[in-house]
Amino acid sequence: MTTHSSHTYHLVDMSPWPLTGSISAMMLTTGLVKWFHQLNIDLLLLGFLATLLTMVQWWRDTTREGTYQGLHTKRVMTGLKWGMILFITSEVLFFFSFFWAFFHSSLSPAIEIGASWPPVGIQAFNPFQVPLLNTAILLASGATVTWAHHALMESNHTQALQGLALTVVLGLYFTGVQAMEYYEAPFTIADSVYGSTFFVATGFHGLHVIIGSSFLSVCLYRMYMSHFSATHHLGFEAAAWYWHFVDVVWLFLYISIYWWGG
């Protein structure tokens, strides 16, 4: 396909990835059912592998179109930005439902859990120990990603790399500390509605931190390969937006679930 056109839109090539992505998603869901019924994870693993391959190749192609072919014009970038904004908005609503469940259960605790929050028998985490450290880590990572962005806008490649690398390290540090906290937890996901709301909300947040760290790692590689310029670096900006979103969700989790609800 030619990379030259007389308009500013991006007419994409025929792509196999929506099809392979859909089939992979069906493999994942069917694989989960098979696992639950027969304790057999072969279809689930196949689904994970196919999903991973689809993701890698689809985003690789997006990079090819944007960085190598120059098809991400100003107008195309506006569309991509709106896509990211709508995606993050949908993610906000996703977390809104878990906070709704938490406040529903905690604001008027049922008689079955002792009419108290945390429920009778639940020993909650001290919010001023590991959770506060995690808050500091995420806030610091928000600062370092901004440092990387400003360095990038000033064409300071070295500092942009340093700032972004530090952000990725802080993201991994958060995940490690959170994993330790889960390992040490005196309650499980099966311990009343406290355990359910706690692990579903913080677990999905942890998943989003891992996704954000992967997104930032890809950006770190692309920055190292000089894919980003001072004026054109939408992939990096999208990753930074996503990272700030994950950061803000943590602040709400910390304040409501760990601090107020602990």
Next chain:
Amino acid sequence: MFYQRSSVTGRLTSVNGVQTPSTLSAAVEGPAVTYPVGTTFPKELPAGKGVPGLLAQKMKLFQASNDIPIHLKGGPVDKVLFGTTIALCAVGLAGCLQYFYSMSFPKKNTE
């Protein structure tokens, strides 16, 4: 005649193109621009690093005018990855259908 002031040379220059018949397009030049002594011109500035070699190679490869779709344009590795993905999807789809069938028509316990 259509002409404009060039922001590069600072002179009035006729524009070649559809607006001006080429046979009539005598260049309209203003007086030569005199620059203050010590002016640094862009071409005299040290050259930047430009597009790094590997990136330039990739740009050339992916901007080549051929009918290869973007997901295969990178070379043989692309074909292997694409083939693997399609094969996994085919096997997985068959696995899904086989599982749906086995759940829909479970084998009766003969004992």
